[in-house]
Amino acid sequence: MSLHALSPLDGRYEKETSPLRDFFSEFAYLRTRARLELDFLAALSKTGIISTESLSGYKPDKQNFTDEDALKIQDYEKTTRHDVKAIEYFLREKIPAELHQWLHFGLTSEDVNNIAQALALRESRDKVLLPALDNLLNSLRDFAKKHRTLPMLARTHGQPAVPTTLGKEIAVYLARLQKCRVEIALHKFEGKLTGAVGNFNAMQAAFPDIDWLSFSKEFVEGLGLEANLVTNQIIPYDNWNRYFQSLQLTNAILIDFAQDMWRYISDGILKQKVVAGEVGSSTMPQKVNPIDFENAEGNLGVANAMLGHYVQKLSVSRLQRDLSDSTVRRTFGTALGHTLLAWKNAAKGMSRVDADEEKLHEELNTHWEVVSEGAQTILRAAGRSDAYETLKSQTRGSQMDGTSYKSWVEALQVGEETRRKLASLSPESYIGLAVKIVDEALRYSIVENRSVE
Numbered sequence: 001m002s003l004h005a006l007s008p009l010d011g012r013y014e015k016e017t018s019p020l021r022d023f024f025s026e027f028a029y030l031r032t033r034a035r036l037e038l039d040f041l042a043a044l045s046k047t048g049i050i051s052t053e054s055l056s057g058y059k060p061d062k063q064n065f066t067d068e069d070a071l072k073i074q075d076y077e078k079t080t081r082h083d084v085k086a087i088e089y090f091l092r093e094k095i096p097a098e099l100h101q102w103l104h105f106g107l108t109s110e111d112v113n114n115i116a117q118a119l120a121l122r123e124s125r126d127k128v129l130l131p132a133l134d135n136l137l138n139s140l141r142d143f144a145k146k147h148r149t150l151p152m153l154a155r156t157h158g159q160p161a162v163p164t165t166l167g168k169e170i171a172v173y174l175a176r177l178q179k180c181r182v183e184i185a186l187h188k189f190e191g192k193l194t195g196a197v198g199n200f201n202a203m204q205a206a207f208p209d210i211d212w213l214s215f216s217k218e219f220v221e222g223l224g225l226e227a228n229l230v231t232n233q234i235i236p237y238d239n240w241n242r243y244f245q246s247l248q249l250t251n252a253i254l255i256d257f258a259q260d261m262w263r264y265i266s267d268g269i270l271k272q273k274v275v276a277g278e279v280g281s282s283t284m285p286q287k288v289n290p291i292d293f294e295n296a297e298g299n300l301g302v303a304n305a306m307l308g309h310y311v312q313k314l315s316v317s318r319l320q321r322d323l324s325d326s327t328v329r330r331t332f333g334t335a336l337g338h339t340l341l342a343w344k345n346a347a348k349g350m351s352r353v354d355a356d357e358e359k360l361h362e363e364l365n366t367h368w369e370v371v372s373e374g375a376q377t378i379l380r381a382a383g384r385s386d387a388y389e390t391l392k393s394q395t396r397g398s399q400m401d402g403t404s405y406k407s408w409v410e411a412l413q414v415g416e417e418t419r420r421k422l423a424s425l426s427p428e429s430y431i432g433l434a435v436k437i438v439d440e441a442l443r444y445s446i447v448e449n450r451s452v453e
Helices: 014-024 026-045 067-080 083-092 097-102 109-146 166-186 201-206 212-222 238-267 291-313 324-329 332-351 357-365 368-381 387-395 402-411 416-424 434-443
Strands: 151-156 159-165 270-272 353-355
Touching (some): 014 026, 026 083, 026 097, 067 083, 083 109, 109 166, 109 238, 109 332, 109 434, 151 357, 159 166, 159 368, 159 434, 166 238, 291 324, 332 353, 368 387, 368 416
Antiparallel strands (some): 151 159, 270 353
16 A cells, blocks of 8 residues: 555655556566566577477467466565576476476576566666656747747856846756757667676587577567677676666756756746645745755655666676675666656646746846946957956946946947947847757757657
């Protein structure tokens, strides 16, 4: 029951994270490994070492794996204290007796385990994580497009700075995340089937005339993975770690994004939708809190702590093998669950915010001093070597409104063309090429199943 779940991913957040169960639950892990053992049996038959008579008429039902089957394997494991051997004993009940000797033939447990988990990482990415990331990217894209021309006061070092547009600031995140999306989607997962210490010792001893290197490569690649033939008992996890690092970078960017959105809401330049029935505080009835971005930030941090541990831990193994990696690998679903939850909450947060244009306008017109960058650059272009110092004495540490700026322009001893350029500046118009940059970002941010208009 979710009320008694140890992890909030299977309790409070069950609805959001349950799609990952089909890849990382204990049931899924048992099911995939049982199927792989049967796939391996079929592959062996192609080498000629299994008689065609033994396989004639036998068609294993790999799809029909039930809860009862999983429980039966666990019953065997109570005796064996070895999950893969328990799967082998279970499968002996399902196949003809003359095939028993070929089950798990020449394999080590890690040949089955690593392939099962590589498949889980790939399938969960394609079927769960990428669709969630695409949904988030689409929300950023729509927001950036809607507000591509809306001026806003930028802040550097937390202080009022050169104006930008709200759409452009969101487009920056869109562009960063789109690059991560490409890395994640194009990652090719490795798998290995090389025996107890990676040398095919048992297979080669039993059947020295078979090309086991080609057999292994064909088997692993037939599952849509890249074969790694240079291993010890475990696959070097460098390939998987690169995937985790891509996720980690994506999450780090989203922490930056969530914190900025929180600040924009706090400053009042973004307003949140008020949803009937929701409560923002148990004591302060006026509150509408940015809980979706806060939830995202927290879960991104948890996910990245785990992903960082994978990169650190899975890169190291004592000699040919130790078991410390195994228990860590069983937590992949947890790290991806926190990642998925964060991505969904960030998208939900985006669906509940919009620009407060009045506030943005008011803030810009309170800080005319932010056009001093443009003003001193125009003066430099007109030959004034003291342009920076002139503006510094006028604006540093001070606020300037439209009236005081225009008075300053009128008092300058400059030509009419220069005066015209200076007079044309305003915080709302001084946005440079922000709109074109947004358009460029939108052009290169085509997300799957979406087209650029």
